[in-house]
Amino acid sequence: MAEILQVNNLVTQFNTEAGLVKAVDGLSFHIKEQEIISIVGESGCGKSVSCLSVMQLVRPPGKIVEGEVLFQDKNLLEYEANDSEMRAIRGADIAMIFQEPMTSLNPVLTIGHQLSEMLIKHENFSKEDALKRVVELMELVGIPDAENRVNAYPHQFSGGMRQRVMIAMALSCNPKVLIADEPTTALDVTTQAQLLKLMTDLVQRLHTSLIIVTHNLGLVARYAERIYVMYAGRVIESGTTKEIFANPRHPYTLGLLRCVPRLDDEEGRKLEPIDGLPPNLINMPPTCAFMPRCSRKQDVCRREPWPALEEVSEGHFVSCYVKSQEKAR
Amino acid sequence: MIGMTEQVILQVKDLKLHFPVTKGLLRKKVADVKAVDGVTFDLIKNETLGLVGESGCGKTTIGRCILRHYQPTSGQIIFDGEDITKTSRNDLRKTRKKMAIIFQDPYSSMNPRTSAGTIVAEPMRIHKMYNSNAEYNNRVIELFKMVGLDPSMIGRYPHEFSGGQRQRIVVARALACEPDLIVCDEPISALDVSIQAQIINLLKELQQSIDGLSYLFIAHDLSVVRHVSDRVAVMYLGRIVEITRSHALYKNPLHPYTRSLLSAIPIPDPFVEEMREEIILEGEVPSPLNPPAGCSFHPRCFMATPDCAKGVPPLRDVGDDHKVACFRV
Numbered sequence: 324m325a326e327i328l329q330v331n332n333l334v335t336q337f338n339t340e341a342g343l344v345k346a347v348d349g350l351s352f353h354i355k356e357q358e359i360i361s362i363v364g365e366s367g368c369g370k371s372v373s374c375l376s377v378m379q380l381v382r383p384p385g386k387i388v389e390g391e392v393l394f395q396d397k398n399l400l401e402y403e404a405n406d407s408e409m410r411a412i413r414g415a416d417i418a419m420i421f422q423e424p425m426t427s428l429n430p431v432l433t434i435g436h437q438l439s440e441m442l443i444k445h446e447n448f449s450k451e452d453a454l455k456r457v458v459e460l461m462e463l464v465g466i467p468d469a470e471n472r473v474n475a476y477p478h479q480f481s482g483g484m485r486q487r488v489m490i491a492m493a494l495s496c497n498p499k500v501l502i503a504d505e506p507t508t509a510l511d512v513t514t515q516a517q518l519l520k521l522m523t524d525l526v527q528r529l530h531t532s533l534i535i536v537t538h539n540l541g542l543v544a545r546y547a548e549r550i551y552v553m554y555a556g557r558v559i560e561s562g563t564t565k566e567i568f569a570n571p572r573h574p575y576t577l578g579l580l581r582c583v584p585r586l587d588d589e590e591g592r593k594l595e596p597i598d599g600l601p602p603n604l605i606n607m608p609p610t611c612a613f614m615p616r617c618s619r620k621q622d623v624c625r626r627e628p629w630p631a632l633e634e635v636s637e638g639h640f641v642s643c644y645v646k647s648q649e650k651a652r
Numbered sequence: 653m654i655g656m657t658e659q660v661i662l663q664v665k666d667l668k669l670h671f672p673v674t675k676g677l678l679r680k681k682v683a684d685v686k687a688v689d690g691v692t693f694d695l696i697k698n699e700t701l702g703l704v705g706e707s708g709c710g711k712t713t714i715g716r717c718i719l720r721h722y723q724p725t726s727g728q729i730i731f732d733g734e735d736i737t738k739t740s741r742n743d744l745r746k747t748r749k750k751m752a753i754i755f756q757d758p759y760s761s762m763n764p765r766t767s768a769g770t771i772v773a774e775p776m777r778i779h780k781m782y783n784s785n786a787e788y789n790n791r792v793i794e795l796f797k798m799v800g801l802d803p804s805m806i807g808r809y810p811h812e813f814s815g816g817q818r819q820r821i822v823v824a825r826a827l828a829c830e831p832d833l834i835v836c837d838e839p840i841s842a843l844d845v846s847i848q849a850q851i852i853n854l855l856k857e858l859q860q861s862i863d864g865l866s867y868l869f870i871a872h873d874l875s876v877v878r879h880v881s882d883r884v885a886v887m888y889l890g891r892i893v894e895i896t897r898s899h900a901l902y903k904n905p906l907h908p909y910t911r912s913l914l915s916a917i918p919i920p921d922p923f924v925e926e927m928r929e930e931i932i933l934e935g936e937v938p939s940p941l942n943p944p945a946g947c948s949f950h951p952r953c954f955m956a957t958p959d960c961a962k963g964v965p966p967l968r969d970v971g972d973d974h975k976v977a978c979f980r981v
Contacts, residue, residue, distance in 0.1 A: 365844045365845055365846060366844055481936055483936055484936075511706040511707055511872065511937070512706065512872065512873075512874070512913065512916045512917055513706065513912060513913060513916045513933045513937075514706075514936065515916065516915070516916035516932055516933075517932055517933065520930075520932050538844075538845050539918070540845075540920035541875075541917065541918030541919055541920045542918055543920070544918055544919065544920045544921055544922040544924075544925050545918040545922075545925045564922045565922045565923065568920070568921055568922050568923070569923070578846065579845065579846065580920065582845065582846055582848070582849035583845060583848075583849070583875070583920055584849075584852070584875045584876050584878070584879035584880075585875055585919050585920060585921070586874065586875045586878060586902050586914060586917055586919050587902060587919055587921075587924060588875075588878070588879060590898075590899050592879075593853070594849035594852055594853055594879070595849065596846065596847070596848075596849035596850040596853060597846040597849075600814050600816070600847070601844060601846070
């Protein structure tokens with residue numbers, strides 16, 4: 324399959340009073356047609372800002388400083404955020420689902436109104452046709468009694484139902500790429516399972532590529548074919564999900580896998596926390612950002628700048644001088 | 653570890669808490685929200701009992717009843733041999749000295765205008781545990797060391813600490829009066845993945861070093877609850893549906909709700925995930941204002957028969973320290 328979206332050396336910075344925050348610092352990733360990938364990292368690692376940069380939704384003081392976002396042979400960063408070309412792509416060809424369904428919906432407009440907006444703007448539907456299509460979409464994402472619920476307001480929906488509306492909205496224009504930024508974090512676990520099943524089934528049917536942005540390694544293991552592990556604005560390890568979980572080579576990836584409890588843990592397993600704190604992204608030193616927390620650091624890590632990604636086996640990239648050889652368990 | 657010699661520290665017997673729903677100018681009672689509806693369990697000295705369930709299942713309410721933040725509608729809570737539902741307000745302070753609570757968000761559980769040392773000392777000062785300031789200071793230093801905080805940070809204010817450190821301060825405050833029971837209500841949900849393990853390990857280490865410390869560990873994440881608890885109680889709509897030893901819960905879940913809850917939680921291992929049974933529940937948790945008749949889980953249950961709507965299944969002993977409330981198992 325061909326690559327549908329490719330991000331090269333993306334740099335997004337926030338110029339704040341406290342100093343320059345390098346939220347995304349040279350990020351590259353790609354996704355193929357119909358692929359499901361995941362971007363994993365803790366809060367503040369730059370995963371959400373990366374998505375917003377792809378969509379050109381970064382607000383001042385944030386600024387995309389350099390990089391390329393290649394989509395269908397065009398570099399989207401050549402457009403201004405408000406250019407008609409960008410607006411035609413945003414929401415239609417590349418759609419996004421956010422974490423908080425309540426803050427993503429307008430509380431004073433009906434669900435039907437908000438869903439049909441997309442169809443009218445992007446697909447030139449008439450108001451009546453749009454509403455008909457909206458009912459179909461709502462049925463598609465499993466909202467019961469869609470014909471009546473179309474006139475309801477967001478507060479009349481539960482959290483899970485609101486996120487279903489967001490999924491319907493994101494898929495309404497048959498996007499090529501869907502970015503889901505922590506789509507189920509605010510929801511209960513059984514609802515989370517329902518929605519992810521729905522989402523992965525739908526993208527398969529519609530031949531959409533899906534990027535799941537999450538901190539939950541379980542979701543990654545269940546749904547993603549390939550993953551990118553981010554730390555302090557960069558990808559520190561990437562590869563197929565099976566390869567990364569079986570042979571994690573970056574000490575941070577290994578640490579993440581060892582610090583989470585698992586349902587199938589043996590009795591008496593002791594979690595191995597990662598020492599210290601995620602870094603403050605202001606005035607970062609040029610050395611590896613994980614070094615202060617790393618239990619495997621050597622002299623070379625203190626001396627040399629942050630290493631570039633290196634291919635250690637086919638399709639498996641890691642940015643580390645030391646490279647762990649241990650299994651996660 | 654349950655045997656003849658074990659001492660029961662807390663007994664909850666048929667606990668009910670119904671919140672009245674009122675309507676109109678005269679606040680006429682129109683219905684009850686049965687937040688907790690007949691819950692019975694024991695907590696043994698030195699044990700951790702996990703209470704798990706989705707939002708609205710009543711797990712937090714039980715924790716609040718035990719500290720008597722809420723006055724239960726009926727039932728008994730026997731703590732250290734005394735039924736605290738009948739304790740007078742004046743005597744309650746003496747009882748509460750022996751229990752403490754840790755909340756989800758450490759920042760909002762602390763007064764931002766007082767120093768960490770003052771926050772930790774406050775419960776001891778309320779209970780007049782010592783006679784001189786020096787004694788209080790020494791005890792605060794001791795507590796800081798116990799939770800892994802540098803005693804030189806005693807004079808700092810809550811905003812100067814990271815999320816994990818703040819939760820350590822809250823743990824130190826909970827330990828200040830040497831309680832027999834700590835109710836931990838989602839103590840790690842607000843923390844970053846790599847920090848969660850630090851707090852889990854801290855709580856476990858403290859329990860090992862302090863004789864007679866018991867935890868009631870309330871959380872929605874079954875992998876975390878299972879990891880820290882000796883026994884786990886699974887709740888659905890105000891009732892316990894299954895209670896058993898933690899390791900038995902994953903290996904031999906009996907209640908269909910427990911099975912679907914387990915299935916909904918992904919295990920961070922793509923090789924394990926491939927083999928797992930997938931149960932996707934239909935619909936959402938019903939409103940506790942109008943729960944289904946009979947077994948409240950039956951409308952979503954994949955094992956339900958018409959008989960399930962006819963009566964509430966009792967929590968019955970199936971041997972091996974395992975109880976389940978279901979007609980079909």
